[in-house]
Amino acid sequence: MIHTEGLTKTFHRKKEVVEAVKGIDVDVREGELVAFLGPNGAGKSTTLRMLTSLLEPTSGRAEVAGFDIRTQPAEVRSRIGYIGQGNGGGFSYRVADELHNQGRFYGLPASEYQRRAADLLAALELDGLGKRTVQSLSGGQRRRLDVALGLMNHPPLLFLDEPTTGLDPHSRANLWEHIGVLRERYGMTIVLTTHYLDEADSMAERVVVIDHGTIVADAPPAALKRDHADDVVTLVVAGTPGSPAQVPDDVTRVRAALAPVVGEVGGGAGEPGRGGSDGPGDRLHATVGAGGDVTVTLSTTHGADRLPEAIESLRVAGLSVRSAGLKQASLDDVFLNLTGRSLREEAA
Numbered sequence: 001m002i003h004t005e006g007l008t009k010t011f012h013r014k015k016e017v018v019e020a021v022k023g024i025d026v027d028v029r030e031g032e033l034v035a036f037l038g039p040n041g042a043g044k045s046t047t048l049r050m051l052t053s054l055l056e057p058t059s060g061r062a063e064v065a066g067f068d069i070r071t072q073p074a075e076v077r078s079r080i081g082y083i084g085q086g087n088g089g090g091f092s093y094r095v096a097d098e099l100h101n102q103g104r105f106y107g108l109p110a111s112e113y114q115r116r117a118a119d120l121l122a123a124l125e126l127d128g129l130g131k132r133t134v135q136s137l138s139g140g141q142r143r144r145l146d147v148a149l150g151l152m153n154h155p156p157l158l159f160l161d162e163p164t165t166g167l168d169p170h171s172r173a174n175l176w177e178h179i180g181v182l183r184e185r186y187g188m189t190i191v192l193t194t195h196y197l198d199e200a201d202s203m204a205e206r207v208v209v210i211d212h213g214t215i216v217a218d219a220p221p222a223a224l225k226r227d228h229a230d231d232v233v234t235l236v237v238a239g240t241p242g243s244p245a246q247v248p249d250d251v252t253r254v255r256a257a258l259a260p261v262v263g264e265v266g267g268g269a270g271e272p273g274r275g276g277s278d279g280p281g282d283r284l285h286a287t288v289g290a291g292g293d294v295t296v297t298l299s300t301t302h303g304a305d306r307l308p309e310a311i312e313s314l315r316v317a318g319l320s321v322r323s324a325g326l327k328q329a330s331l332d333d334v335f336l337n338l339t340g341r342s343l344r345e346e347a348a
């Protein structure tokens with residue numbers, strides 16, 4: 001559906017030169033739902049505007065829905081839907097008129113655009129609102145109208161730029177539900193941008209992480225987390241009661257008990273927060289607290305598997321586990337490990 005090679009865009013604003021997109025190579029297959037994830041200013045919108053033929057690339061090439069964005073922009077546009085960042089509808093127009101105008105724009109006969117408009121209003125839970133003005137809609141309704149406008153030509157490929165930004169959690173979930181239903185119904189390929197980590201994680205089948213105009217990772221969310229971030233298992237093991245002389249022994253016993261569980265014990269010397277892309281090995285860290293208990297942290301790619309294994313191994317070794325916890329890797333950990341910055345903080 002999409003194939004790009006070295007796509008770049010440089011803006012010249014007065015004396016300032018902004019390299020917004022620095023060489024994007026990306027392929028999207030038919031039927032995929034891909035999210036471009038990155039902080040503000042990463043170059044997501046600029047990339048989308050090039051792929052939709054709204055903006056001429058500075059260099060590189062791209063084929064979208066089978067046509068070259070530079071030489072065949074009209075062919076590209078007739079096969080895509082594009083919902084830009086911010087709202088597209090004219091504020092004082094009526095909802096149905098907006099949809100009908102969009103249909104006319106695509107050269108559809110009246111009977112067809114009326115049918116499609118009614119269909120989309122129903123599908124997006126906007127029925128009954130056709131006669132209302134755009135400005136009278138709520139934020140969530142307005143964004144759903146944007147989606148309806150982008151779907152009037154029944155495009156096989158849909159671009160959505162930050163579809164859920166600014167919506168409350170309920171409206172966001174609702175819009176996602178609609179996107180899912182429409183995708184099924186029309187068999188669409190969908191490319192969207194977001195800076196919401198949780199959304200990219202739970203909704204996208206594939207996440208393209210963009211930072212400073214380049215792709216820093218491209219994989220399904222689970223693979224990104226496996227390759228670029230660790231789960232952390234924490235266990236508190238009861239120390240031997242009585243003498244503090246036991247302390248080094250307790251740590252040794254805990255380590256020995258956990259040795260068969262952990263993949264490759266790094267002795268706790270491993271640098272913290274490092275991703276596992278270059279040969280993941282579990283890293284074990286054990287310290288003795290004030291009360292004599294041994295606190296163990298295990299950084300691993302398979303925390304949910306390691307946790308029960310570790311508890312069982314400690315039990316078999318005659319050690320008693322006081323508490324256990326698991327913090328699973330998030331896309332924020334992935335972004336942090338790849339760029340050294342937290343996307344969560346930048347988004348806030």
Ligand SMILES: Nc1ncnc2c1ncn2[C@@H]1O[C@H](COP(=O)(O)OP(=O)(O)O)[C@@H](O)[C@H]1O
Nearest residue numbers: 011013018020039040041042043044045046047
């Ligand atoms: N028309 C423009 N003129 C100059 N600079 C621009 C223009 N559009 C975007 N930029 C700059 O390009 C960079 C990428 O912007 P954008 O693609 O909108 O990022 P994102 O959508 O990821 O937030 C930013 O530094 C932005 O200020």
Ligand SMILES: [Mg+2]
Nearest residue numbers: 044045046085
């Ligand atoms: Mg943007």
